[in-house]
Amino acid sequence: MTRFLLGLLLGGCGSAITWAAGHNTGWTVAIGVTVAVLVWLGEFILDDLI
Known part of the structure; x- marks a missing residue:
């Protein structure tokens, strides 16, 4: 649950910074x-890489 909320928070922050810099919805x-997806699935991705 913590990783889900952290992904939501960081995804939102990344979106806000992108919107402030470029005003491009896409x-x-x-x-x-x-x-958000990288935070949610980061543990599985790192396990495969290490």
């Missing part, structure tokens, strides 16, 4: 979703 959604 990039904003892409960055927010990418950051």
Whole structure:
């Protein structure tokens, strides 16, 4: 649950920064979703790499 909330928070922060820098909806959604998914699945990705 902690990782889910952290992903939501960091995804939202990434989206806000992207929106403030470029005002582009497509990039904003892409960055927010990418950051959230990487946080949610980061443990599984790192286990495969190590």
